[in-house]
Amino acid sequence: MRANYKLQRLFLDSPLNEGMSVSLDKAKSNYLLNVLRLQSGSELLVFNGRDGEWRARLKRDGKRAAQLVCQTLERPQTPPSTLLMCFAPLKAGRLDYMIQKSVEMGAGVLQPVLTDFTQNHRLNMDKIRAWAVEAAEQCGVLALPNCSDPVKLSALLDNWEEDRALIFCDEDHETNNPLARLETLNAEKIGVLIGPEGGFSDEERANLRAKSYVQSIPLGPRILRADTAAVAALAIVQAKLGDWR
Numbered sequence: 001m002r003a004n005y006k007l008q009r010l011f012l013d014s015p016l017n018e019g020m021s022v023s024l025d026k027a028k029s030n031y032l033l034n035v036l037r038l039q040s041g042s043e044l045l046v047f048n049g050r051d052g053e054w055r056a057r058l059k060r061d062g063k064r065a066a067q068l069v070c071q072t073l074e075r076p077q078t079p080p081s082t083l084l085m086c087f088a089p090l091k092a093g094r095l096d097y098m099i100q101k102s103v104e105m106g107a108g109v110l111q112p113v114l115t116d117f118t119q120n121h122r123l124n125m126d127k128i129r130a131w132a133v134e135a136a137e138q139c140g141v142l143a144l145p146n147c148s149d150p151v152k153l154s155a156l157l158d159n160w161e162e163d164r165a166l167i168f169c170d171e172d173h174e175t176n177n178p179l180a181r182l183e184t185l186n187a188e189k190i191g192v193l194i195g196p197e198g199g200f201s202d203e204e205r206a207n208l209r210a211k212s213y214v215q216s217i218p219l220g221p222r223i224l225r226a227d228t229a230a231v232a233a234l235a236i237v238q239a240k241l242g243d244w245r
Helices: 026-035 092-104 125-139 153-158 179-183 202-209 226-240
Strands: 009-011 021-023 043-047 053-060 066-075 084-087 109-114 164-169 189-194 214-217
Touching: 009 125, 026 066, 043 066, 084 092, 084 226, 092 109, 092 125, 092 226, 109 125, 109 153, 153 202, 164 202, 164 226, 179 214, 179 226, 189 226, 202 214
Parallel strands: 009 043, 084 109, 084 189, 164 189, 164 214
Antiparallel strands: 021 066, 043 053, 053 066
């Protein structure tokens, strides 16, 4: 069931059930009352990643505070996506974009990967989680993605699930068409790996190609920036193997 895009959506880290009243913190109260200028009695949609999506009614609690009262269940909770998005962290502006688009494209796990040419080694995981929540609010996602702590590429490969295919976006691929390589891929669980702006080192590329669970694909005839490559790769995977089918 698609989300109701006519109503504002808000993530609440609180249990949700019929008739339940949730007191909002200062930031959320200010956002609803002063930024969106919603009036007492206004309806919006709330979700917590566990209890589905609820239609709720806003209730003022003084001048600057508010509550939300759950009315009816709009959509039951969906299971989390099994799609694993692995990416070399970018600089802040482009990292924000990559996180948001990965969530919009259905990634269930966001896994930062430190490579030889990674630009950003100092990640603020609280910010990454906040970007993921914001994207989920905007695009109707019910199951929030898990934001994992960064790991080195070598550690990621050493601990990889053997029954999960890893699609490695390789700018040095000998062809331009990724679809033929995905035609024969038979795996229920999939991971996508996007490298840094400088690409993978020769040693990293050799290590990836040596793994039986890795499938390398091209992303067309042009060199894509890493954040663009993430969107392109996820679109191809979702259309060919994922939940766009």
